[in-house]
Amino acid sequence: MEYSPLFEPFIELFIKGICHPIKQQIGYCIRPRAHITALTSAMDELRCTRDSINETIEAAERKRQICTEEAKQWLMMVQTAEGDVNSLDHHGCSWNCWSTYRLSKRVAKKRKKVMKLQNKVPSSIVAPSNDPVKEMPIAPMVVGQEPYMQKALSYLGDDTAGIIGIYGMAGVGKTTLLKRINNMIGRTMFDHVIFVVVSRTPDLMKLQQHIAKEVGLILEDDESEMSRGTAIFNFLKRRKFLLTLDDLWGLLDLVKVGIPQPQKFSSSEHKQKVIFTTRSLEVCGKMQASKIMKLECLKWEEAWSLFKLNVGEDTLSNSRIRSLAEVVARECDGLPLALITVGLAMSTKKMPAEWQHAVTLLKSSRLAEISGTEDHDLFSLLRISYDSLRDDRMRECFLSCSLWSEDNNDILKDNTIKAWLGSGLIDEFDDINETYSMGHSIIENLKAACLLEPGYAADRYVRMHHIIRDMALWIASDHGMNKNKWLVQANTRQARVDEWNKSERVSLMNTQIEVPPDACDCPNLMFLMLRENKHLKRIPTGLFPSMPFLKYLDLSGTSIRELPAEVGMLVNLQHLNISFTNITSLPSELGQLVKLKYLELESTWKLVEIPRGVISSLVMLRVLNLFDSYFADWNCPSEEEGVAFEEIECLTRLTAIGITVKDIPSLQRLSNFPNVSVHSLSIRELHGLTSLRLSPTILSRNKTRSLWNLILRGSDWLEELVMGNGVMSSPDWSLPHLESLWLGDLPKLEKIIWSGVMPHACLPSQPSDIDNCWLSVHQERFMDSATSIPPRTTCTELHRDGTSNWS
Incomplete structure (x- = not known):
């Protein structure tokens, strides 16, 4: 049968518009599995394409490239499509034709979407990163750094600050702060932000390679150090950049690296900055940092907050544990790393007894023995600062600071230096001022390394952080292997003899001990410090014979009334301190004690007798200190049993003396001691004397130049004190090192006269005590002008004001 061409369009329309849709709809009912198979196949193909694109992105990210927005959108649509496909319930077909029809239709629709995504694969998948800031990972819990963040950001915005140094002790949070600074800097400030970890032994070429990668600069492997530096310099010199250097241990030559030297005055259009962290203030100086910021330990509220975050409120819900936890947190002394380490270690301890044990260990400077802290290796991290000290002598001086009681946190600098000197850790100079200058230099170096901190009066005291002390004792005890090698205890009521047997150094300060062991076997003991034990009244006769190699003995600040005769058996003793005793x-x-070098008898207010021949027998003596002692009679006739000046004069090795005198001839005789400096002088009980002139005729120039402490008291008739001899032609006569001046129990003293000498040349830098004196101060006028002193002043304190004048 033939169709007329006239009907062909109608037939084609009928087939496409009616037959095919009907066939498709009928197919949904009779061929559901074919639709499901087609969808599964299409989805598998799309997954393969997606996985391939993800591999491309991962490879690009390892090369510091980023995923394009087009690719991100496509991947999100694939993820949505996959979720929709997975949500379809197509595990079987129902005999219900309507249900089968609906399922097949939905499957076909999803297949079209999947195929559309397959045909629209993104043309651009990855691109170079144009973000100058690569965010650094940091701990989720950061406490107490906001003030430092604000200060650092203000320095970065300051055009006068080119190089910025951040220093502080290990574990205080310097790296965390630097990472936070890195993460907060926006691209509007800098074209490039470069984060580099330097370490103790930096490899210059590796540093250059790292910096080049950070800025997208390609360097050849065979390029020289100079060639690399030149390439980096020319790339950065016209760009705004921030170079962050973490963990700097010494001078890093930025010129050799290729870093354009940041200028102290730079415009915002040409902003170039370097900011670094270090444990040493000295490094800040070497790097010529124009702004320096010290990162301190946390305050108590911040420390407790950080500790709680790491322990967890579940553990702290027990009231007994919570109270013990506060003690544990305080022992960490605000050091974030210690708070985190100990907090995490204690987070699983649910019994109060476990917390009590931790308190005991921390109080005994045995942090490393707390279960759970060994994985964090806290002391090994802190030890790097110790290892980086200049030499073994400085390391030994640092370790010896741990022998001072933790409860007596502020340590007088002079006491520290005396201990170093008595232990043979610092050199002996003929001039005592040079010796102490070396000691103060070591202290400042330890402070610069953040191993010591300023005390409450920074010019006179230092302190050692609790955790640093624990680390020092850990090092001294062979990394904890010999626990009692250095034995340091406080607040104990009894000295345990069994703990002393293997000890080389023992320090028991501020304890409740009344009597030390009567007998103990201490063959290795070289250092014994029992100072400031107010309850200690007696030294048993059996103690000293058991210590044949003892070199250092400190009994100062105890209540002992006598030394046993057995002290003569300490034949190796070099330092004996019985100051401030009864x-x-x-x-x-x-x-x-023929090897004794240092004999300290300061402020022995009840000392009335020194047998003849004792002082002269100490042939190795270098320092004798009887400053502010009751004993002041140095003119004993030869026929009487008592010490005289002749015994001091025969000590050929003596270099320094502190002494108490009570007559003018004794003062004059002091000036005749050759090569002996007087570092402390107490003058008392000048009976019948109404005027005292301290001048070159009484105290020679070489004696006054070394004087640190001067006391004048107990002279009932003294009306005036004259400083100088009235001759301006003797300007070298002064008291340049005077640290303290005390005038007391001088009821008739009315005036101090500076005669031919500038007042500031004879007054200490610190406030001085004046007790029980009706006083006016005068200055005799010469052609050279001098500091004016207000006349007729009733004084209770002599002090210097902000203009370096005294009133």
Whole structure:
């Protein structure tokens, strides 16, 4: 049958518009599995395409490239399509034709979407990163850094600050702060933000390669150090950049690296900055940092907050544990790393007894023994600062600071230096001022390394952080292997003899001990410090014979009234300190200590007798200190049993003396001691004397130049004190090192006269005490002008004001 061409369009329209749709709809009912198979196949193909694109992106990210927005959108649509496909319930077909029809229709619709995504694969998948800031990972819990963040950001915005140094002790949060700074800097400030970890032994070429990668600069492997530096320099010199250097241990030559030297004055259009972290203030100086910021330990509220975050409120819900946890947190002394380490270690401890044990260990400077802290290796991290000290002498001086009681946190600098000197850790100079200058230099170096901190009066005291002390004792005890090698205890009531047997150094300060062990076997003991034990009244006779190699003995600040005769058996003793005790006399056996170099008897207010021959027998003595002692009679006739100036004069090795005198001839005789400096002088009980002139005729120039401490008291008739001899032609006569001046119990003293000498040349830098004196101060006028002193002043304190004048 033939159809007329006239009907062909109608037939084609009928087939396409009616038959095919009907066939398709009927197919949904009778061929559901074919639709499902087609969708599954299309989805598998799309997954393969997606996985291939993800591999391309991962490879690009390892090369510091980023995913394009087009690719991100396509991947999100694939993820949505996959979710829709997975949500279809097509595990079987129902006998219900309507249900089968609906399922097949939905499957076909999803297949079209999948195929559309397959046909629209993004043309651009990855692109180079144009973000100058690569965000650094940081701990989720950061406490107490906001003030430092604000200060650092203000420095970065300051055109006068080119190089910025951040220093502080290990574990205080310097790296975390630097990462936070890195993460907060926006691209509007800098074209490039470069984060580099330097480490103790930096490899210059590796640093250059790292910096080049950070800025997208390609360097050849065979390029020289100079060629690399030149390439980096020319790339950065006209760009705004921030170079962050973490963990700097010494001078890093930025010129050799290729970093354009940041200028102190730079415009915002040409902003170039370097900011670095270090443990040493000295490094900040070497790097010529124009702004320096010290990162301190956390305050208590911040420290407790950080500790709680790491322990967890579940553990702290027990009230007994919570109170013990506060003690544990305080022992961490605000050091974030210690708070985190100990907090995490204690987070699983649910019994109060476990917390009590931790308190005991921390109080005994045994942090490393707390279960769970070994994985964090806290002391090994802190030890790097110790290892980086200049030499073994400085390291030994640092370790010896741990022998001072933790409860006596502020340590007088002079006491520290005396201990170093008595232990043979610093050199002996003929001039005591040079010796102490070396000691103060070591202290400042330890402070610069953040191993010591300023005390409450920074010019006179230092302190050691609790965790740093624990680390020092850990090092001294062979990394904890010999626990009692250095034994340091406080607040104990009894000295345990069994703990002393293997000890080389023992320090028991501020304890409740009344009597030390009567007998103990201490063959290795070289250092014994029992100072400031107010309850200690007696030294048993059996103690000293058990310590044949003892070199250092400190009994100062105790309540002992006598030394046993057995002290003469300490034949290797080099340092003996019995200052501030109630001792009334020295035993004659003290003269047997032929190796003794330092004898400290300061403020022995009850000392009335020193047997003849004892002082002269100490042939190795270099320092004798009887400053502010009751003993002041140095003119004993030869036929009487008592010490005289002749015994001091025969000590050929003596370099420094502190002494108490009570007559003018004794003062004059001091000036005749050759090569002996007077570092402390107490003048008392000048009976009948109404005027005292301290001048070159009484105290020679070489004696006054070394004087640190001067006391004048107990002279009932003294009306005036004259400083100088009235001759302006003797300007070298002064008291340049005077640290303290005390005038007391001088009821008739009315005036101090500076005669031919500038007042500021004879006054200490610190406030001085004046007790029980009706006083006016005068200055005799010469052609050279000098500091004016207000006349007729009733004084209770002598002090310097902000203009370096005294009133």
